[in-house]
Amino acid sequence: MEEDDKIIRQFFDRIKEVDERRAVPRYPMKKSHRVRTRPLLGIAAAVIVLVGSYFLMKQSSLRDDTRAVFLEISVNPKEGESTGSLAVPASMDSWESPTNSLIADF
């Protein structure tokens, strides 16, 4: 029985020797594609978040937040009641005649 096994083992050893030189196709599942793209997806997500938050901040700063001012103007003021003026009175110190330029000192 052992002699039978020896003959068969030698036969298969010869086959293995021949197969050692046999070309084998490349292993197709080298590395998962998902693993390679994961860092890139992370970077892309971070860029989107940064750009989005920048635009949101910019829009909120442009928003019009002036408050309405109500002015009450009375046409017939009662006695003792002061009438306000919208025009700011000019100070005498800084007043200058509009025709001042016509006066020329020669």
Place this chain on the structure above:
Amino acid sequence: MNKNWLNYILEQLHREAFIWARQCCDYDDEMAKEVLQVVYLKMLEGRARYREKSKVKTWLFSVIRFTAIDLQKERHHFIGLEGLANTVEEKNNDCDLDYEPLLRELSQKQHQVLVLAFYHNMTLAEIAEVTGMTIGTVRTHYDRGKKALKELILKEKANGGR
């Protein structure tokens, strides 16, 4: 089992898997490549899933065997008589070794059992897992196959073969 770890083991077994696919495909290199492609595709799509009930090697060899059977069934369906003649001729030209014709003389089951035992160093229990036979049946094919192969080898030697 971790996917990366399984991938690593499959890569280590790739060469042996190709040899086994070739042995299941009547020593046809191109068909063996196709079988292996289909096997890897089955794994990617989840149609073949390792459930850790046996060794990775026995599971992989079992998937290869079933895939080879399916592919051979499809092929035999479409090969006409002319095509068959061409196939035989191509194989004779391609066959520069004497072991392939000798192994073809055995029945398919004896061939697979002996190849798994002596080439891939599997135990009878592992062979039973790969081939889907009971250990008793495997043992019968193993004993009969060994006897038949020994006679073929001695006959070949007597005829002046290697």
